[in-house]
Amino acid sequence: MISKEDVSQIAELCKLSFDDVENDGFIKEFEKVLNLVENIKEADTSDIEPTYQVNQYKDPFIGDEVEESLPQKEVLKNTVEEKYGYFKILKVVD
Amino acid sequence: MDILDLKARDIRDKIINREITATEVVEAYIKHIEEKDKDINAFITVDKEGARSQGARIDEKIKNGEELGRLAGIPIGIKDNIVTKDMVTTCGSKMLKDYVSPYDATVVEIIKKEDGIIIGKTNMDEFAMGSSTETSYFGASKNPLDMKKVPGGSSGGSAAAVASNQVAIALGSDTGGSVRQPANFCGVVGLKPTYGRISRYGLVPLANTLDQIGVIAKDTEDAALMLSILSGYDEKDPTSVSMDLNLNLESTEVDIKKIRIGIPKELFDIEIENQVKDNFFKTIELIKENGGMVEEVSLPNxxxxxxxxxxxxxxxxxxxxxxxxxxxxxxxxxxxETLDELYIKSRTEAFGEEVKRRIMLGTYILREDHAEDYYMQALKVRTLIRNDFEKAFENVDILLSPTSPTLPFNLGDKIENPVDMYKGDLFTVPVNLAGLCAMNLPLFNGDRLPIGIQIIGNKFGEEDIINLGLAIEGMVK
Known part of the structure; x- marks a missing residue:
């Protein structure tokens, strides 16, 4: 069983909020999904290595060359507020 | 000749042979979209002016005797989680409803270079989370074969657009079946290539180790054409792989006797709708009658x-x-008033319910006290599943299964019940977990609702699945 407190704590980690009504319905569906995945615990995985990637993968090194990056104006065009070529948000330090 | 009925490759050939102009193609498609998409809602954005100027540019090239790209004049739909710098990329979400990427995805760059005409961005479940296109912020798409039914998802807009002739071919993305299942529900071909075969640069990620861009087309040959053009290593996606793709599209005569086919015996333990089951076994019989070798294999995990x-x-x-x-x-x-409030309110107001549920679930299972039991255990079981497939592919070239356990369901039927929705992906998710390639091949049954079969190939075994697809298409013709 998952408690309301649990849901609130996870919501805080996710930067989401749920009002009460939404919260109750949410717990019910959330629990159904958790019940579904519960089966996985019965699989015998002793001595089995985890799969992080399906293909052999090596981080490639790139040459130390100067390349043009995206133009500042293009990058800023999707933000709500900008100032002096920066993303503008709240003042966080007094 | 109706331009809308032409296969993608025929459009290109007829333009090159000067039987039709690219402008005629563009105008025919725009007119059709204007009439049709009010009801189907396959598109989030249609770029009429961009398509027109692209068409004019191709006609100009022909006039000047310039060489044309391999996708010349083909109207193409792009799923709206693949970024384009000339159009918004919404991912079907309020969160990105106005987002215009400052760059093109690698697949979009290739299509433009090959003179393909990107006619619009197609509808999808929000952030590709869903199997019915009903979680889209822009409203559900409808199944062109039966307007009461869902087109499947998450690439439902792409599948519906191809099935209703609003594009000749489309791109989707497939994390657990999101190309194959909607292709199945709309009665078209849906090809999910091997993980790494096509660059994911510019695909907004859902789950990076499972995502792959795929092709939705009217038949196997069109899908193979697009695959051959898009595949290859891209330095902007370090998980993309350089592997030869030996597709011989000139000779579509395939000897089915040379393909060894396996049926996982565990399929019979799974609840499958009767019509789907009947259709599947009929296809197996057809393959056997034509000399195909079919044997049982086991995938215990x-x-x-x-x-x-x-x-x-x-x-x-x-x-x-x-x-x-x-x-x-x-x-x-x-x-x-505070930065935290900015985060919380923005995310809470802009994400839909299914997206929130999945973020919550993911965070819950990654929490320190659960990570070992759930996430690490899943990574280990993923190894078991990969090993099962590896063993099966020692004896066969291809595995067959139904694509979905059910026929297309009604709009509204499963949206309130996520667990039911997830269970529809039973046959498609193992392919992504093991990084294999697979294709939905549509086979119509009597009452016209499509039932597809899933042709699964080994890693980088696209040649095998395309060959079998061509062979079965030849048999049912």
């Missing part, structure tokens, strides 16, 4: 595939969606 998929995909998704914070791009709530 298939029974954990759905759980493994839900755990891994949601863990990865919850991390991926953390980037949407309302600061640099995307929706920002209007009313906030």
């Amino acid at each position: 298939l029974k954990y595939a759905l759980e493994t998929y839900l755990l891994i995909s949601n863990a990865e998704a919850s991390a991926n969606l953390a980037r949407f914070d309302g600061l640099r791009l995307g929706f920002r709530a209007e009313d906030y």
Whole structure:
């Protein structure tokens, strides 16, 4: 069983909020999904290595060359507020 | 001749042979979209002017005797989670409803270079989370074959657009079946290539170790054409792979006797709708009658595939969606006093219910006290599933299964019941977990609702699945 407190704590980690009504319905569906995945615990995985990637993968090194990056104006065009070529948000330090 | 009925490759050939102009093609498609898409809602954005100027440019090239690209004049739909710098890329979400990428995805660059005509961006479940296109912020798409039914998802807009002739071919993305299942529901071909075959640069990620861009087309040959053009290593996607793709599209005569086919015996333990089951066995009989070798194989860990998929995909998704914070791009709530409030209100107001559920689930299972039992366990079971497939492919070239356990369902039927919705992906998710390639091949049954079969190939075994697809298409003709 998952408690309301649990849901609130996870919501805080996710930067989401749920009002009460939404919260109750949410717990019910959330629990159904958790019940579904519960089966996985019965699989015998002793001595089995985890799969992080399906293909052999090596981080490639790139040459130390100067390349043009995206133009500042293009990058800023999707933000709500900008100032002096920066993303503008709240003042966080007094 | 109706331009709309032409296969993608025929459009290109007829333009090159000067039987039709690219402008005629563009105008025919725009007119059709204007009439048709009011009801189907396959598109989020249609770029009429862009398509027209692209068509004019191709006709100009022909006039000047310049060489044309391999996709010349073909009207193409792009799923709206693949970024384009000339059109918004919404991912079907309020979060990105106004987002215009400053760059093109690698697949979009290739299509433009090959003179393909990108006619619009197609509808999808929000952030590709869903199997019916009903979670889209822009409203559900409808199945062109039966307007009461869902087109499947998450690439439902792409599948519906191809099935209703609003594009000649389309791109989708497939994390657990999102190309194959909607292709199945709409009666078209849906090809999910091997993980790494096509660059994911510019695909907004759902679950990075499972995602792959795929092709939705009217038949196998069109899908193979697009695959051959898009595949290859891209330095902007370090998980993309350089592997030869030996497709011989000139000779479509395929000897089915040379293809060894396996049926996983665990399929028979799974609840499958009768019509789907009947159709599947009829196809097997047809293959046998034509000399195909079919044998039973075993994938004992298939029974954990759905759980493994839900755990891994949601863990990865919850991390991926953390980037949407309302600061640099995307929706920002209007009313906030602190930075934390800005984050919380922006995300809460802009994400839909299914997206929130998956972020929550992913975060829950990654929490310190659960990570070992759920996430690490899922990664280990993923190894077991991969090993099962590896063993099966020692004896066969191809595995067959139904694509979905049910026929297309009604709009509204499953949206309130996520667990039911997830169970529809039972046959498609194992392919992503093991990084294999697979294709939905449509086979119509009597009452016209499509029932597809899933042709699964080994890693980088696209040649095998395309060959079998061509062979079966030849048999049912």
